[in-house]
Amino acid sequence: MTIGGRSYLQERVLYEYMYQRVTYSKLVLKLVVKEGNIQYKSKNSIVNDISIYNGNFPDVDNIIFKNDSFHKDGRPAEVKFLTSEFNYHKDPNYSTAFKNFLKNRGCIIVLRNNTPPKGLLEKYPIDIYELDYDDFDNFVKENHDRFLHKQIKGRSGIAHKTWLFSATKKNFYSERVQRLNGINVLPAMKSGIWCPKNLTDPNELAENDKVIFIRFSGPQSTQVAVRSYWEENKQIHPDWIIKEIWIGTVTIPLVSREQYCQRFDKKLTDPLWLDEVKAITDGKPKYWPQVFGFKINKVLEKDIFLAKAHEDLNSFVYPILFNLFIQQNAIEISDAQYISLLEWLTTYEEEVALPHLINNNENDPPQISN
Structure with a gap:
């Protein structure tokens, strides 16, 4: 998706709104068109998870609705302010992408469902969901100063932010180095580069921002198990733990993959992360669209049981760490x-005789070697 560079309300504001609401299970969409037919009695659906990759069509890689057994693994979606702005069904440059969009049961998400473009509903059995306009309006008003500052001034003069990231996948912490087409691809903790799942604006991640990567684990603590245990008992799953914590700082602000590859003389199709190696090897290449660089300063290596931590940090473990693990989205903390x-x-370390935080200043990105 191409985002207007000069308009005040860019589509990234819609992304931010959806991510913020889905984090607290409050993103509700209204089904206004079902399989090409207008719904006069609209049905509301709660969104459990959403992954946005703005830059290409469709910009929502996957959206999962609660109690949607027909699309239980999710479906792609395209986000627009107005339904009339959707024109990929008529653009020959997107003919293949649109066919795949339909094949994967893609849907359209809009702020206002106005007049659909000619030929869309007449030819294609597509679903259209509408956001809660009043809720979005309140969100914009609450965040007006921040949006305006980002649009006009960027991050200059703004205090550094602190971000949490889930490092549960081996993409981050694996000890293995994989080689493809003469390129050694390292796990992120060694390469010092990462792609946030839900951040798209370069102003969100600036140089010297603090980043904390948390590796969650536990013998029975899958995301489904952790979520279900909380919903049934309103308690933290007893086997859910933190295995490792990496604390670092941003060295390369968030940039597009194209900008990163140009800067470090890489091909756009060179794998940057381990999961990209696997995708290419499997014949289904998929590339993460953004990159930021970081340096690890400290590492904490010890099992921390989050049920115990919840007693001391209840508002931090739930909802913050809970949503970090369930949604796998970056979360900003104060x-x-x-x-x-x-x-x-520090207190936990003293109580259970944890090893001291390990200093590590040898992880300067980028380290993708040829």
């Missing part, structure tokens, strides 16, 4: 929350 976390980790 300075006060960051300090509370560090203070608690």
Whole structure:
């Protein structure tokens, strides 16, 4: 998706709204067109998870609705302010992409469902969902100053942010190095580069922002198990633990993959992460669209049982760490929350005789070697 560079309300604001609401299970969409037919009695659906890759059509890689057994693994979606702005069904440059969009039961998400473009509903059995306009309007008003500052001034003069990332996948912490087409591809903790699942604006991740990567684990603590246990008991799953924590700083602000590859003389199709190696090897190449660089400063290696942590950091474990694990989206925390976390980790270390935080200043990105 091409985003207007000069308009105040860019489509990234819609992305931010959806991510913020889905984090707290409050993203509700209204089904206004079902399989090409207008719904006069609209049905509301709650969104459980969403992954946005703006830059290409469709910009939503996967959206999962609660209690949607027909699309239980999710479906792609395209986000627009108005239904009339959707024209991929008529653009010959997107003919293959649109066919795949239909094949995968793609849907359209709009802020307002106005007049559909000619030929869309007449020819294609497509679903259209509408956002809650009043809720979005309140979200924009609440965040007006931040949006305006980002649009006009970027991050200059703004205090550094602190971000949490889930590092549960081996894409981050694996000890293996894979080689493809003469390129050694390292796990992210070694290469010092990462792609946030839900951040798309370069102003979100700036140089010297703090980043905390958390590796969750536990013998029975899959995301489904952790979510179900909370819903049934309103308690943290007893086997859900933190295995490792990496604390670092941003060295390369968030940029597009194209910008990163140009800067470091890489081909756009060179794999940057381990899962890209697997996708290419399997004949289904898929490339993450954004990159930021980071340096690891400290590592904490010890099992931390989150049920116990919830007693001391209840508002931090739930909903913050809970949503970080379930949604796998980057989450910004305040300075006060960051300090509370560090203070608690220090206390926890003393109570259970944890090893001291390991200093590591040898991880300067990028380290993708040829």
